[in-house]
Amino acid sequence: MTILVTGGTGLVGSRLLQRLVGAGVECRGLVREGKELPKGVTPVEGDILDEASLTKALKGVSAVVHLAALFRTQDADAIWRVNLDGTRNLIAATRRSAPDARIIMASTGLIYDMDSPRPGREDDVAAPKMDYPASKLAAENELRSSGLNWSILRLGFVYGDRDGHLESVPRLLDMFKWHPAARFSMIHHRDIAVAVNLALSGAMDGRIVNTVDDAPMSVYEITELVGAALVTSAAPLANPWFGQCDGALARRLGFRPTVATVHQAIRENAL
Template identity: 30%
Template sequence: MKVLVAGGTGFIGSYLCRALADGDHDVTALSRSGGETPDGVDIATGDVTDYDSIAGAVEGQDAVVNLVALSPLFEPKGGNVMHDRIHRAGTENLLNAAEEAGVERFIQLSALGADPDGDTAYIRAKGQAEAVVRESGLDWTIFRPSVVFGEGGEFVSFTKRLKGMFAPGVPLYPLPGGGKTRFQPIHVEDLVPMLVEALEADEHVGETYEIGGPETLTLRQVTDLVYEAERKGVTIVPLPMPLAKIGLSVLGAIPGFPMGPDQYRSLQFDNTTADNDVVAFGVDSDELTTLGAHLGGR
């Protein structure tokens, strides 16, 4: 199968391209600015916000996987309007190019909680992108993962960066709301085989899967695991959410500060599955990699 992986040089993309190439697929990574690819993977340059730049790369493909995304953890350069430009409009361009080229299969990486009327620009744009996918004439599958971790990912480093924003240079860690926000982290090497199977098996066409890891962890528990793995002491103290809101709103107005009001709002709702759909891929959640095991093996 000829597969174009949009965002193929990114964190998840690099793992997926390698897995697809190892499975004897003909793989091309689409990237806005080039980059390195695993052995056996071609690269094409194109920006999903510019239809003309990607149409040629889509031509001749059997399937397209859309992994292009901005991080929900940080406010993007250009403001939150970029979420709509990248996630909704970018997805629309990929779908239009795929339909024009006669591509049959389309895999969309969305996010837990994706909702056109959601509380953050990221969640709204992801929800609107899902609607565009469902309205297409392609054989589509949508994945909604919780946070994805692994070598090269940003989730672990985010917890340390968050401390640097609120309490630089001191052994105290004021976590917004005491770190009660819950996540269900999934390891990238557990997620990728499911993406591959969705490409190869017709039974996944027209399905939307909520995917999480083997355990639910609060932000406080994640932070404890990260600092314990590095054998560093840190004292976590609750930062009341109203103060966090004021802090992020004020600091978010400073050019270059990476967080803002949307990130405050994202910390007010959990990032967990209602029913973990890993079972649709014959996977027992107890077999998945825990965050603690990953950190302990680094």
Template identity: 30%
Template structure:
């Protein structure tokens, strides 16, 4: 398929390109600024995608500009869907990447897609708002939503949790600041995530919302202990 990917040059996008091209898909990265409605529409009309993987957005929860979450994650997605609805008659499936952050700060139990969203920060609110807005196109576009849990891999920026921990051990720093070490989280491999995205694109589960996760939880204490075992280095942890 001819697959248009937003955010192709980002962390996940690079893995998407390798995974999809490795299975015979033609991958094209969106060049237009998502906040520029006319530019997005013109590019969609030119590319004529058969499938879309929408990754682009402001992804770091600690990002300082709250407005950017809504301008890009919400309105940027709206511009994309409007362009697809008007200019992409042959699109067969559209994957919209939301986030498991929409579930909020729950620390116990298994989260199914039926769990009530309870977003606790601007990033999560913008993603949940994006999901709700996308429903306006659900009767016109074959879209579905994925809610990936935490995932990581080579090339992810050090501002994210696992790369931050790894960088402290790699650089043999003496002190690291972390939150509650005993909260369990699902940490996935980016390669498994993009494989799941590829298989979902091939199925095209229009109208569905799907959690993407490993199904296994680990505490930050376990992650730190693993790094200590690999490197032989210990750091002082400050909460």
């Protein structure tokens, strides 16, 4: 099996590639000039926004793990170009060069509506207002209607492997005015690899799957964990289910997180 990974230089992609290569999987990485991929990955120069450059990268692959995305920017146009137009380019190139390949796309649990009456479920109707989740939902819909063999992993709050993501929560709390009692479904990098391997087996074909661990964490708990100044509030929590995803489908399909909680990650020195 030969796998092409887009977004392989990012926080998620670089860690996933290391695990795939370590497991003996032959991996290619789509990479822009001047960027480096983890050791053992075959680099193929290209850009998700350049459809022609994807042809060589896709030749002979049996699967694509599509992680390329843009999130941490105020440039809404750039978010939509990378997340939606980039996915369209990948779909078109895959149809031409590797029509039998399985495409596994990473998406986000932030897609679900803020006023959901329960943790987000994969079949919920969603209409996200922020550009990042809205663009990812649009990209999901393009892939679902592509006629290709697809699966979509809606990831919880990704953390671990010293990626600095937990440490960003105090800044995000201030930026988005999160209530300290707000809770987010979590997923460790190690278990993204577990989920991707399960998807590569075909267990998730044609499905959207919430990919989360066993225990959501509150903003307060994360802030305390990273040693930042604590923000407290006794005000009622509006939108109590925003940021939380129902992981039951993933469990039914065979997904078992190896890092079940953030507290386990702490014990294992895996933050």
